[in-house]
Amino acid sequence: MATRxxxxxxxKGEIMKRxxxxxxxxxxxxxxxxxxxxxxxxxxxxxxxxxxxxxxAGVGLTPLLELRNLTDLVRSYAExxxxxxxxxxxxxxxxxxxxxxxxxxxxxxxxxxxGFAGVIAATSGNYGAAVASQAARAGLSCIICQETFDSRHxxxxxxxxxxxxxxxxxxxxxxxxxxxxxxxxxxxxxEETGYLSASLYSPFGVSGIESLGAELAEEMIALTGAPPTHxxxxxxxxxxxxGTARGLERVGAHDSVVVSASVDLSGLHMASxxxxxxxxxxTGHTGFGVPFATWPDRSDVPRNAARxxxxxxxxxxxxxxxxxxxxxxxxxxxxxERGPSGNTAxxxxxxxxxxxxxxxxxxxxxxxxxxxxxxxxxxxxxARAQGIEVRAGDPAENVPGKTIVIPERPxxxxxxxxxxxxxxxxxxRNALAHAPEGYEPTPEDVVFLAEDTNxxxxxxxxxxxxxxxx
Amino acid sequence: MADTIxxxxxxxxxxxxxxxxxxxxxxGIPEDTAAQPLRAWVKGFALSPAMIGDEVSVETxxxxxVRGHLxxxxxxxxxTFGTPPAEIVSxxxxxxxxxxxxxxxxxx
Numbered sequence: 001m002a003t004r005x006x007x008x009x010x011x012k013g014e015i016m017k018r019x020x021x022x023x024x025x026x027x028x029x030x031x032x033x034x035x036x037x038x039x040x041x042x043x044x045x046x047x048x049x050x051x052x053x054x055x056x057a058g059v060g061l062t063p064l065l066e067l068r069n070l071t072d073l074v075r076s077y078a079e080x081x082x083x084x085x086x087x088x089x090x091x092x093x094x095x096x097x098x099x100x101x102x103x104x105x106x107x108x109x110x111x112x113x114x115g116f117a118g119v120i121a122a123t124s125g126n127y128g129a130a131v132a133s134q135a136a137r138a139g140l141s142c143i144i145c146q147e148t149f150d151s152r153h154x155x156x157x158x159x160x161x162x163x164x165x166x167x168x169x170x171x172x173x174x175x176x177x178x179x180x181x182x183x184x185x186x187x188x189x190x191e192e193t194g195y196l197s198a199s200l201y202s203p204f205g206v207s208g209i210e211s212l213g214a215e216l217a218e219e220m221i222a223l224t225g226a227p228p229t230h231x232x233x234x235x236x237x238x239x240x241x242x243g244t245a246r247g248l249e250r251v252g253a254h255d256s257v258v259v260s261a262s263v264d265l266s267g268l269h270m271a272s273x274x275x276x277x278x279x280x281x282x283t284g285h286t287g288f289g290v291p292f293a294t295w296p297d298r299s300d301v302p303r304n305a306a307r308x309x310x311x312x313x314x315x316x317x318x319x320x321x322x323x324x325x326x327x328x329x330x331x332x333x334x335x336x337e338r339g340p341s342g343n344t345a346x347x348x349x350x351x352x353x354x355x356x357x358x359x360x361x362x363x364x365x366x367x368x369x370x371x372x373x374x375x376x377x378x379x380x381x382x383a384r385a386q387g388i389e390v391r392a393g394d395p396a397e398n399v400p401g402k403t404i405v406i407p408e409r410p411x412x413x414x415x416x417x418x419x420x421x422x423x424x425x426x427x428x429r430n431a432l433a434h435a436p437e438g439y440e441p442t443p444e445d446v447v448f449l450a451e452d453t454n455x456x457x458x459x460x461x462x463x464x465x466x467x468x469x470x
Numbered sequence: 471m472a473d474t475i476x477x478x479x480x481x482x483x484x485x486x487x488x489x490x491x492x493x494x495x496x497x498g499i500p501e502d503t504a505a506q507p508l509r510a511w512v513k514g515f516a517l518s519p520a521m522i523g524d525e526v527s528v529e530t531x532x533x534x535x536v537r538g539h540l541x542x543x544x545x546x547x548x549x550t551f552g553t554p555p556a557e558i559v560s561x562x563x564x565x566x567x568x569x570x571x572x573x574x575x576x577x578x
Contacts, residue, residue, distance in 0.1 A: 003494040069569055076572035118532060141532040151506040157549040164547045167513065172530040175511045176489065179503050181496050185489055185510070193532065273503040325561060332562025333569070377552035392557040406557035410565065 008187050016302070019190040019197040021114050021204075024302040031435040033448035034303055036310075040203050040246075043110070047250050050106065051211050057105040057134060060211050062093040064219040064363070069333040074353045077411045084353040084360035087228070088346065089216050090367050092338050096133035096169070097126065097369030099212055103239065104130035106208035107198035108138045117141060118195040122186045122300060124148065124159045125236075125283045125341075126368055131198050132169035141172075143195065145186045148175035150276045157382050158282050158341070161373030178276045183300055199301045206243045206305035213247020216363050217256065227253035228363040232345040232352065235260035235315070236288040238296055238308035244365050245311035257313045261348035261415065262289035263341075264317040265400045277386050278401040280320050280379040284344040289315075290418075294426040297434070309420075309427055309453045316415035318347040319398035321405040324376045325413065326350055340376045342368030351415035380404070424453040428463045477516045477526070477543045484513045484545035485528055487538030512536055513545055 002010070017023065027039040045053070054060045067086045075083030094101035104127065111119050118141030121131045128144040135142035144166045149155045155163075155175075166173045174189070176182055190197055199205065217227045231248065233241045245258045263285040268275045270287040279285065289308075293315070296304035323340050326347040331337040345364045353362050372378065384390055389403045395412055398405045407413055428449055432441065441449070441464060449460045477483045490508040514528030520540045527537045 003490075005490055005494050005496055072569050072572055073565055076568055143530075143532050143534075148511075149509075151509075160547065160549050164549075167531075170531055172512065172514075172532040172534065177506065177509045179495065179499060179508050181490055181499075181508050184496070185508075192534070269500055271503055272500040273506055324558065328558050328561045329565055333565055372547075372551050373549035375551045377554060377558065378550060379552070380555045380558070381550075381552035390555065390557060406555075410568075 005181060005184050008184050011191070012187060015187050015191050016197065019195070020199070020202070020301060021110055021116070021196055027303065029448070030442060030445055031439050032431050032441060032445040036307065036451070039303060040207065040305060043204055043207065045207060047210055047214060050207060053109050054102060054105050054208065054211055057109070057137065058095050059101040059105045060094070060215065063090045064216060064223065065090055065336070066223070067334050070329065070350065071353070073329070073333065073410060074350060075358065078354045081358055082354060082356065083358050084230070084356040084362045086349055086353050086362050086364070087220070088336070088364045088367060089212065090336070091212070092342070092367040092369045096129040096165070098130065098342065099209065099240065099366045100125070100127040100130035101134065102208040102212055103127060103200060103205035104134040104198070106204040107131065107196070107202065108134040108140065110204045111140055111196040111198065112138050114196070116194070116196040118143065118193060119198040120145065120186060120189050120193065120195045121198040121200070122182050123200060124162060126162065127200055128162055128171070129165040129169065132166040132171035135171065136169045141195065142170070143172045143174065143189055143193070145174050145182055145189065146176065147178055147182050149177050151177055151273050154277055156277055156282055157373035157378050161371065178271065178273045180271050186300070197300065199299070200237055200239055201299040201301045201304040201306050203305040206239045209239060209243020210247035210250060212365060213244040214251045216365055217248050217251045217253040220361065220363060224361055227256050229360040230257045230259055230352065230356070230362045232259045232261055232349045232362060232364050234284040234342060234344040234366060235262050235308060235312070236283045236285065237292045237299065238304070238306035240366070241308040241311050242306045258311055259314045259316060259348065259352060260289070260308060260312040261316045261318060261345045262286045263323055263344050264319055264398070264416070268401045275401060278388060280383050280404065281323070281341050281344070284341045286317060290423070293423050295430040307452055309424060310451065311454070312420070315418040315420060315423070316348040316352065317418060318344060318351070318413070318415050319395045319405065320400070321395045321398055322407060322413045323347045324380065324404070325407045327376045329410070336367065337370055339368040339370040339374045340379060342366050347413060348415045350410065351413050424455055425463050427453055428460060429467055432464070432467065474543050476519065476521045477540060478519050479516055481516045481543060482513065482545070483516050483528060483540060484511055484542040485526060485536065485538030486511050486541040487536070511541060512538070
């Protein structure tokens with residue numbers, strides 16, 4: 001007999017079709033290809049309309065700040081003529097404390113417009129707070145499904161804080177133990193309540209981030225006379241990279257290099273009960289960043305609007321210790337006390353700025369709120385209590401889940417490039433593996449795969465031929 | 471002092487319940503996770519008096535009625551800012567000194 005889990009999962013298609021507020025089937029072109037741009041524009045909102053909706057919701061228009069002290073610090077040890085100017089978009093100034101308000105404002109707008117009584121989102125991140133806050137303003141009910149505890153009922157303090165803030169905004173928070181069946185329970189709740197699934201990966205949500213890319217480009221033009229040469233984006237599920245890059249393009253900032261950045265958590269299993277509390281970052285890490293880049297359609301929507309390989313020009317990783325160091329530095333040098341997860345891109349930017357000429361401009365496109373639980377002191381105390389070794393030294397000695405090494409000097413902060421060719425190859429392998437057995441990719445599929453990996457059809461054909469041999 | 475082992479009707483409380491037993495969990499999850507039931511906690515207004523550990527129903531903020539075992543009365547939060555880690559506290563002092571040394575004297 002089928003278990004309750006299997007019974008609910010068998011109804012996934014019909015539950016999601018009603019709960020998503022749109023029909024994804026219309027965009028499918030083949031077992032591999034779909035019409036991405038048609039899906040992204042089906043909601044009919046122009047960038048101007050999105051900005052108007054967000055202004056009415058109290059979202060966006062956050063300060064863009066030049067970080068002169070951090071820039072001078074980097075220049076103090078960079079090669080002569082090097083050390084780019086560093087800027088930050090202070091997204092923590094949004095109502096619920098992060099750029100996720102931009103996504104949530106669009107999901108809630110759609111929910112209200114389509115007459116849903118409430119929304120449900122599965123998230124342990126800042127998105128929960130954003131959805132809860134926006135739902136409160138719109139008078140909608142809100143349920144947040146959150147992976148909070150290990151089987152000992154011990155909660156990562158960052159996630160526990162996110163439970164608190166969601167409840168502060170009037171959401172019902174279902175706190176769960178570790179496991180991918182979070183999605184199963186979300187389906188049960190969608191079926192029970194008839195609410196909208198406010199997925200992080202819907203076209204509405206990801207389009208909501210386009211305003212961030214557009215704003216920062218316009219503000220940089222006003223401040224420096226040109227769009228930024230580089231934009232560094234903390235990368236997890238891919239929405240931040242996708243939305244920001246699309247926003248940059250919308251206002252003509254085609255030459256800005258989009259650099260995604262994640263905390264290196266390689267070796268830790270995201271669904272493991274014992275690994276769960278051995279990480280100090282609950283998002284912005286490679287445990288999401290790599291799998292979502294190489295197979296975005298693993299998400300809770302039929303087709304993920306966040307497709308980061310289309311947009312990332314580089315992908316950097318930094319260590320937990322490097323991010324904690326930079327978080328403290330940002331606070332002491334710039335008067336910006338912000339959350340460590342949101343400072344992942346900041347740590348990568350400190351490394352990147354050092355290798356760039358002093359005329360270059362690097363914009364870190366987000367910050368997040370901090371406080372009890374999220375604060376880097378709190379995170380380090382928790383890591384120690386879980387048996388993680390925390391020490392000062394060379395961050396190259398960092399071992400995810402075992403050792404957090406806090407740099408002794410800023411020169412030791414060195415981001416590492418992830419090989420994008422390898423990620424593209426992995427994505428193409430996954431796309432082929434998800435097609436029916438024996439399916440032959442058509443020329444149209446090859447064009448789609450080239451667009452989805454930001455390469456050329458001939459490069460895709462080469463990868464496909466290589467996969468057949470190997 | 472508030473009673474922390476029992477609740478009355480209308481009190482804001484937390485309940486615990488099992489969503490999936492270990493046998494019913496999804497295939498393919500790591501062994502350590504598969505050995506445990508999938509448990510959940512939710513807060514709401516108690517619909518009947520109960521003692522800690524008793525079965526009780528609550529009405530949540532979204533208006534759902536959920537049944538589970540009373541796990542906490544007056545469920546609050548106690549996460550903190552932590553304590554200053556020795557590896558972190560000197561960063562601000564050291565970096566300010568480096569910036570001062572780097573900048574030309576008497577100007578920006």
